[in-house]
Amino acid sequence: MGKVKNTKTELKAQRDALKRYRRYLPTLQLKKQQLQMEIRGVDQRVAEKKAEEETARGMLADWVKLYSDPLDYLAWLQVESIEVEPGNIAGVAVRTLKEIRFRRTPPDLWATPVWLDEGLATLETLFRLRIERRLLEETLRLLAEELRTTSQRVNLFEKVKIPECAENIRRIRIFLGDENTSAVVRSKIAKGKSVKKAAAEIAAVTEGTAA
Secondary structure, three states: OOOOOOOOOHHHHHHHHHHHHHHHHHHHHHHHHHHHHHHHHHHHHHHHHHHHHHHHHHHHHHHHHOOOOOOOHHHOOOEEEEEEEEEOOOOOEEEEEEEEEEEOOOOOOOOOOOOOOHHHHHHEEEEEEEHHHHHHHHOOOOOHHHHHHHHHHHHHHHHHHHHHHHHHHHHHHHHHHHHHHHHHHHHHHHHHHHHHHHHHHHHHHHHHHHO
């Protein structure tokens, strides 16, 4: 920050800045609290998705154990497209899952286990859960970045800008007060000198007249 001038104009600028910082600070603090709350919620949802994934993987593994030969699920099921839609959380642009389209290849009923259809349905669920979790993790990262930026601004206002403006205002007011006092003193001194000079002139004129 540049050197602060000890002028009335600068005093007004500092007061305006202080008022602006104090007005914005509660909004930033509220946003910080909201982001912290949203992060906790999203973090909880990520944990829930991970638990659901583990359950789905466990079901799939149990079915695979029933079949003697390894199964290549991707031969019958592939993700065709993933559609996401924009969202907004606490002013942060995020993405949420809208739809997943799968492409299924009908299995040979004579060469595959009877539970394959149910296994493919579970695999679809697993794919969906994984994509939802990754989008939630992306949301978590974006919210964390916004929280970090907002926290920095809150600290900047609380610990730097507001104290700095308050101190500048105090110093300028002291300087202007001293200047005003000095001006008054100088004025009195000048007035006193003028009075003495006038008195001396009057005395001189009086003496000349008397002579």
